[in-house]
Amino acid sequence: MASQQIDPGTKPIDLRPLPFEGTWGSASTIARMAAGDIVQKQLDAEGALEGLSKKEAKKLVNERVGAASQELAATLADHIRASGRFASVDAVNGYINIGYDADATTNRLVSEVMQQHDTYGHAAPDSRNTRVMIEHSQLNTHKAAHVGHLRNICLGVALTNISTAAGFTTMPVTYIGDIGRHVIKCLWCYSTFHAGEEPREGISRGRWLGEIYVEAGMRLNYRKDVVDFLNRLIKEDTSLGEGIDRVLKNLWNNDDPVDGEDIAYLLGKVTNVGEIVPDELTDADVMMPFFTLLGDYLRGAAIEAEQSEEENSAAADRYAEWTQLHDTIDWWKQVPAWIDAEKATFQLWENHDPDFYQLWETTRDWSMDELKAIFEEFGATFDVWFTESEVEDEGRAMVRELLDRGIAEISDGLPVVKIDEKLGLEQETYRTMPILRSDGSTLYSTKDLALARKKFENYDIDQSIWVVDVRQSLYFDQITRILELYGFDDHAANLHLGYEFVTLPSGIMSSRKGNAPLLEDVRDAMISRALDVVQEKNPTLALEEQEQVSRDIAIGAIKYAMLARDGNKVIVFDPDEALSFEGHAAPYIQYAHARACRLLERAGVSDADVLAALPETSFAGQIPAELSLLQQISIFPEMVQRAATEHRPLHLTNYVFELAKRFNDFYHEAPVLQEGIDPAVRQARLALVTATRITLRNGLSLLGIVAPEQM
RNA sequence: GCCCGCGUAGCUCAACGGAUAGAGCGUCUGUCUUCGGAACAGAAGGUUGGGGGUUCGAUUCCCUCCGCGGGUACCA
Structure with missing residues (x-):
């Protein structure tokens, strides 16, 4: 042939x-x-x-x-x-x-690494000739950040680093949620129940605001939470029907006049396993005595379950939940008034009430201090800080323009864009997007439209990337299409980089109920655990250094956990597992780096020494472990490019792990400083160790992870 | 209903359309007169959810079915 x-x-x-x-x-x-x-x-x-x-x-x-x-x-x-x-x-x-040829190829590779040093793996700066704005870490003021936000921060930081290294001109920006329903709720609760108070010892004002926000949610949702609890009880507890008889009899005998119709209603729902709807009660006050008496039954059931020694904690759980809800049973009758008050607070904002504005600004600063600290700790820096409050008015103006140009229309009393219709699509695809509330207040879409326009008009960018939870993908498709109708016709110019959310082993987390581990708590737990290990492994290190190293390890472990999973996979964040310092995790990689540093320190050679000796260094006669390590080092630049073009830091987490693994293998197979090693071999291996150290450090650095020299 | 995503070892996850589908954890067995054991070596563990198709070749691309999750006009 x-x-x-x-x-x-x-x-x-x-x-x-x-x-x-x-x-x-x-x-x-x-x-x-x-x-x-x-x-x-x-x-x-x-x-x-x-x-x-x-x-x-x-x-x-x-x-x-x-x-x-x-x-x-x-x-x-x-x-x-x-x-x-x-x-x-x-x-x-x-x-x-x-x-x-192993000798020549290795020599070329090692001298490339040595010469480029901190930039090995990087393309020439700005060589892509493309300006990309990456918006990430859209944290809110007046609200605590939880572990779900960590994924966003880690991804944003890594993507920024990687894109820059790959030759893109990168502008990282953030967009702070400093106004919106959550702020109003928080400030309503603050001024109604906590005005003039100071946070307790050891708690920052920003964190305190987060707690107040949670409290606001609990107050405003109280009726819903009670009814949800009851409805769950009706479904799950099959003997509730019998138990409820006693409760209702007590209710009849009670001196308080209660509405018989309501009691019949509740009884009907319980016995027929129906769903209670608060609005169907004629007298909402019946709930308070009813709920209180229900506790007798639940307590009895819990004690019974305990005595029967069954491994059934459901009854106990229900009683605990009841206890918690019952502690604030007097909230029940206040909820409607609170909801009205919260709405009135919103009007204060909309009417630019000076006192309210003052309060907003002050509390906003408290939160901002908190956010800055978080960003600094996780290595996020931004060229521009956008805020929701700054684009509200521009958003309204843009809505007017969209209406004037016939892109938007009034439907059911509010401005919307019927996207499919405007694009001439037969099949329901982008649906209809509301772009302003009927009362004239702004929606997310109002603000995002204006912000997107602003980005392109004021910053001369070629591409704008949103790093946001994947649940917003339809939302961003809609925004992109409206922008297209508006006149931004470059399809690739706006890119939503979605990522799946983070859940706990126990289920979805929500910051409203405050059941998600807070970002700060997770961080503190990680650091404290890391410190224990460092003190055990390296007791001679100065305390100050132990603390610094512990931070590097803890933050690195968090970042690695957040990045080492593809974006379209849900992360089940198990604090115990994340705290593990073994296996496929950042500490393993940092350890390999520290080992290489220690080896070079003992050898007493500097990078300059190694580089100077390269022309006379022979890499002939390599053993497999050396070759394997070199091959991994050589593909680093290619991996950086791939991670950047695919927007997947995952490629680099895998890469550095593999590199560390091969180094550890080399470490065991190829002695460097031990007695009897041929000086020529020793020289070659020292060069290899140096190249590995540099590459490991550069790789971790792109992921936003510090590589300590000792740990 | 429609749209999007996921399904790979007991568990958590990898694998530019290429050679024998790989790691970590867990289980079992080994390696130390240690250049730092936070390490290394070995074993066991697979019909890549099922079925079609495209291709010389499919975990990867297309279709379909099943299961799970998410989204679906004044929530963020």
């Missing part, structure tokens, strides 16, 4: 790293690709395929193609070998494996 039968026009000459270790080289699949065509043609010419079913024909081709590709690969290998340009050329399994 002659090589000229191959049509180079249709078959790319692909080179890929060899899938096995022990050889410096690349592989090409060209023979396999070409063999398919050739065999097909041959069989056609022979007429061997005639009368065969498609499946049978395929089977025949398949049988022949293996041998044919090997034959072709061998022929091609002979040609390539004859050129004398490669250390080895082999045909294996129909692949052409090209081997390089």
Whole structure:
């Protein structure tokens, strides 16, 4: 079979790293690709395929193609070998494996790493000639950040670093939720119940506001929470029907006049396993005595369950939940008034009430201090801080313009864009998006439309990326399409980078109920755990350094956990597992780095020494562990590019883990400083260790993870 | 209903359309007169949810079914 039968026009000459270790080289699949065509043609010419079913024909081709590709690969290998340009050329399994000269290749690689040093793996700055704005870490004021927000911060920081390293001109920005329903709730609760108070000892004002926000939610949702509890009880507790009899009898005998109709209603719902709807009660006050008396039954059930020693804690849980709700049973009758008051507070904002504005500004600053501290700790820096409050008016103006231009219209009393209709789509795709509330107050969409326009108009960017929870993907599709109707016709200009949310082993988390682990708590727990380990492993280190190292390890562990999972996978955040310092996690990688540092320190050689000695350093006679390590170092620049273009830091978390693993393997297989080691080998290995250290550090750095020199 | 995502080892997750589907955890067995044991080596563990299709070749691309999660006009 002659090589000229191959049509180079249709078959790319692909080179890929060899899938096995022990050889410096690349592989090409060209023979396999070409063999398919050739065999097909041959069989056609022979007429061997005639009368065969498609499946049978395929089977025949398949049988022949293996041998044919090997034959072709061998022929091609002979040609390539004859050129004398490669250390080895082999045909294996129909692949052409090209081997390089280990000494020269290694020398070239190591000197590249040594010379570029902190920028090894990076493309030339701004070489992509593309300005990208990355919006991430959209935290809220007046509300505590929880672990779910961590994923966003970690992703945003890593993407920014990686994009910059890959040659993009990157502008990281954030967009702070400093106004909106949550702020109003918090401030209503603050001014009604906590005005003039100071936070308790050891709690920052920002954190205190977060607690007040949670309290506001509990107050405003109290009726709903009680009714939800009752409805769950009706469904889950099958003996409730009998138990409720006593409760209702007590209610009848009570001196308080209660509405018989309501009691009948409640009884009906319980016995028929129906759903209680608060509005169907004629006298809402009946709930308070009813709920109180219900406690007798639940307490009895809990005690009974305990005595029967069944492993059934449901009754106990229910009683505990009841106790919690009952503690504030007097809230029940106040809820409607609170809801009105909260709405009135919203009007204060809308009417630009000066006192309220003052309060808003003051409390906003408290939260901002908190946010700045978080950003600093997690290495997030921003070129621009956008806020929701600053785009409200621009948003309203843009809505007017959309209405004037006929893109938006009034439907059911509020401005909306009927996107599918405007785009002429038959099938329901982007639906209809409301862009302002009927009372004239702004929605997220109002503000995001104005902000998106502002980004392009004021910052001369080519692309705008939103790093936001994947649940917002329809929302951002809608925003993008409206912008398109408005005049931004570059499809790729706006990109929503979604990521799945973070849940607890016990279920979805919500900051409203305050049942999500707070970001600060998780961080503190991680740091304290890290400190314990550092003090155990490295007791001679100065306390100050132990603390610094513990922070680096704890933050690194959190970041790695958040990044080492593809964006479309839900992270089940198990604090115990995240606190584990073993295996596929940041400390393992940091440890490899610290080991390399220690080794070089003991050897007493500096990077400059290694670099200066390179021309006389021989890398001949490498053992497999060395080659494997070098191959991993060599693909770093390629991995950076890939992570950037695919927007997937995951590629780099995998990369640094693999690099650390190969280094540890090398460490065990290839002694450097031990007695009896040939000085030439020692010199080569020191160069290798240095290159590894640099690459590990650079890789971690792109992920936003610090690589301590000792730990 | 419609749209999007996910389904790979007991568990948590990898795998530019390429060679024998890989790691970590867990389980079992080993390696130390240690260049830092937060390490290393080995074993066991798989019909890649089911079924079709495209391809010389499919975990990867297409279709379909099943299961789970999310979204679906004045919530953020």
